Amino acid sequence: MKFLFTLVFISITLVAQENIKDSIVKIYTVAKIPNYNIPWNSKLRQASGSGSIINGNRILTNAHVVANETFIEVKRYGATKRYEAEVEFISHQVDLAILKVKDESFFKGTKSLELGSLPKIQQKITVYGFPMGGNALSVTTGVVSRVEHTRYVHSGELFLAIQIDAAINPGSSGGPAISDDKIVGVVMQQIKKSQNIGYLVPAEIIKHFLQDIQDGKCDGFAHLGLATQKMENKALRTLYKMPNELSGVKVMDISQKSPSYKFLKDGDILLSIDGHNIENDGSVEFMPEQFTSLIYYVDKKQVGESVELEILRDAKITKADVKLSNTADDDLLVDTLEHDTMPRYFIFGGYVFTPLTRNLLIHSRSNLLKLREAAGKWATPQKDEAVILLRVLADESNRGDHKFSLWMIDELNGKKFKDFREFKKMIEESKDRFIVLKNEDGVEVAIDRDKARSVESKILRRYSIKSSASE
Structure with a gap:
C-alpha cells in the first residue's frame, strides 16, 4: 500500500511539472544598444531569455530581457513556431516586464501560473x-x-x-x-x-x-528621498538624547523635492515606520527573526499612498504621515540607470554636451571624483540635472580644448541652469559673442558663437554625424 501511495505521489508530481513546463516561454529579442561615449551611435544585439504565462494571456519576464528592444518573438516549450510579441508594461526599477502576443492562438491549450508568497529560508x-x-x-x-x-x-x-x-x-x-x-x-x-x-x-x-x-500605467516604486545614519554608537545616541530603550536611525540629508522635506529635518531620529520598529542598524523585522532594510515598508506601498513615521526630535516623540509621491528619479540629481531611450546630446562648434547619466559613468568607467559626487547628490527645484562637456571634436576653431572630456559645467555666461534642456536653450538663444562655460573650480571654456555656427556643418560631415542634436 505504501509503495502504491509513492507511485501515485510521483505520478501527480510529474503531471504538475509537465503542466508548468507548458507555461514556460523562450523569448528572442533584437535590441538597439546605445553608445554613451559616442551618443549618436548604436549597435544591434540579438539575445534570448525566458518567461512564463500568467493570468490574462500575458507573459511575465525581466525588463532587462526586453530592454531597448526593436523586435521580440516568443516560443512555447515543446513547440517550434515563433510568435511576434510586444512589451505591454515594463518596470526598469524592479526588472519586470509584461509581454503581449499579437496572435492569441499562442495561448491555446496553456494554463497560466499563479503567484505564491514569500518563501522561507531553506525552502x-x-x-x-x-x-x-x-x-x-x-x-x-x-x-x-x-x-x-x-x-x-x-x-x-x-x-x-x-x-x-x-x-x-x-x-x-x-x-x-x-x-x-x-x-x-x-x-x-x-x-x-x-x-x-x-x-x-x-x-x-x-x-x-x-x-x-x-x-494602465506603471507609476513605479516610491522613494522617501532621505539618507540615514546608524545609531549604534553610544556617544552619538547620548548627543541626540536617545534613551536606551529606543532604537532607530538618524536623518542626515533630505531631498528638497521629496515630500519628506516638509515633515523631517536633519537630526531627526526615525523610530518606526508604519508601526514597525526600526533597529539601530536601519533594519526592520519583516518575517519572524528576519531583518532587512527599513525601505521594505515603503516598497509595500503604491505611489500616492502614505506611510506613518515615528520621530524623535529634541527628546520628544512625534508622528508624521508622509505621502509617497516620488520615485528615486524625482529626488536624484543623476537619475537611476536609463533604458529604452537613446542618449541625449547637443553639438555646438564641435563641443559635445550631454546630461550626466549613470549609464555614461558605467560605460566610460570614469573615476572622476566630481562626476561620482554629482551622482550622489539630490536634485533641487533650481538644479534638476547635471550637464557635462563629453568631448571636443577636433577642429581648427576649437584648438586648445581638444583634451576636454567628461568635464562638469556649472555656469553658462555667469548664469546657472536647471537642466540639459535649459542649458541647450541658453546657448541657442544667446546674443553674446562668446559662450563661456565655467566649472566650480573656476576653469573656463570660451566658444566664439558665430565661428562655432559657421563650422557646424563641416564638423558634422567630417565625423559622419547626421544631426547636431538628439531627437
Missing part, C-alpha cells in the same frame, strides 16, 4: 528557463539561502530579493522559480565567478508591479 524551489548552452528547457532545483534587500543590477536600486543556490545562467533571466506549483520569484541576476549564487525578484514585488499597472 525548496525549482527554476525553469532556457539558459545558454542548448535549446531545450532547463530545470534546476535548489533552496532559498537568503531573503534581504539587494541592489538590482538593471536599475541600480535596492529592493527585496531572494538568494538561491540553484544553477542559473545567462538566458535563464525572466524564468519562473516555482514552489508548491506557484511562482515565488523570477530569475533576475547572478554573481559572476561564484558557485551557484543567483537572485530572484520575489512574488511580493511582482504582485506590487501587477497591482500598479491595473490602471
